[in-house]
Amino acid sequence: MKNAGKLLKKAAEFHGHTCPGLAIGVRVASYVMEEFFPLRSSDEELVAVVENNSCAVDAVQALLGCTFGKGNLVHKDYGKQVYTFFKRGNTGKTAGAIRIAVNWKAPEETPAQKEMWRRFSAGDRSPAVLKSVHKRKSEKIKSLMEADAGDIFDIKIFRGNPPCEARIFQSVKCDKCGEKTMETRIRLAGGRQLCPPCFEREMQCRR
Ligand SMILES: [Zn+2]
Ligand SMILES: [Zn+2]
Numbered sequence: 001m002k003n004a005g006k007l008l009k010k011a012a013e014f015h016g017h018t019c020p021g022l023a024i025g026v027r028v029a030s031y032v033m034e035e036f037f038p039l040r041s042s043d044e045e046l047v048a049v050v051e052n053n054s055c056a057v058d059a060v061q062a063l064l065g066c067t068f069g070k071g072n073l074v075h076k077d078y079g080k081q082v083y084t085f086f087k088r089g090n091t092g093k094t095a096g097a098i099r100i101a102v103n104w105k106a107p108e109e110t111p112a113q114k115e116m117w118r119r120f121s122a123g124d125r126s127p128a129v130l131k132s133v134h135k136r137k138s139e140k141i142k143s144l145m146e147a148d149a150g151d152i153f154d155i156k157i158f159r160g161n162p163p164c165e166a167r168i169f170q171s172v173k174c175d176k177c178g179e180k181t182m183e184t185r186i187r188l189a190g191g192r193q194l195c196p197p198c199f200e201r202e203m204q205c206r207r
Contacts, residue, residue: 001030004145007063014062015055020106020140025059028083028100031149032064036085036098047086047162051078056102071166086162097158104152107143109136174198 007026012018037046048066050057053075060066060083066073072088081102109117116132144152171180174195187199194202 001027001145001149002034004030007059008141008145011059011062015058018141019055020137020144021055022059023141023144024054024081024102024104025056026063027144027147027149027152028056028102029059029063031100031153031155032085032098036096037064037087045072045088047072047074047088049074049076049084049086049163051076051080051082053077054081056081074163084158086158088162088165097160097162099156099158101154101156102152103154104144104147106140176202 004026007030008018008023011022011026011029015022032046046064046066048060048064050060050073057073057075061068061073068075082099083102084097084099086097113132113136116129117136119126119129120133149155170183172183172186172193173179174181174186175192176194176198179195181195185196186193187196188194189199189202
């Protein structure tokens with residue numbers, strides 16, 4: 001993997017710390033940059049569909065520019081370490097897609113490390129426990145960063161269309177709080193157009 005340390009540092013600046021989850025995301029992002037989407041061209045866009053909301057996703061955002069706000073990061077709440085990337089051409093049609101399933105196994109824990117982790121989980125924050133937990137974390141990160149992509153990923157060509165592009169909707173004033181709300185989020189209650197929180201409050205009061 002090229003520029004491993006540099007990429008991990010850049011992702012950590014965005015994420016706030018370095019952890020094994022972030023390292024997974026760095027490996028996914030670097031694979032995409034090296035094998036799938038090497039150039040950021042203006043008329044072709046990269047779209048990521050991520051099947052979890054773990055630390056790894058922050059590396060995808062920081063390194064690949066697939067972000068929540070731009071609408072080219074789509075979260076599916078499946079709790080799976082699976083990442084699908086689409087090249088979206090200017091026609092909106094897909095120009096290729098890959099699906100990366102992470103199947104990395106952490107290096108075997110020693111009985112001493114297991115015991116230290118048990119103590120950590122029970123709230124023990126003594127120096128010996130913290131040292132062991134920190135060392136274990138570093139081992140995991142090292143294992144992830146040094147592994148061959150073929151040993152930690154199951155990579156397939158994905159056939160299917162990318163998610164639709166983010167659409168822009170009208171705003172409607174909520175009849176209760178007066179705040180503007182995207183029209184697709186407005187709810188009706190007794191003929192009044194309400195934003196979601198006002199609608200929820202309205203429903204609670206009637207119970
Ligand atoms: Zn993290
Ligand atoms: Zn409201």
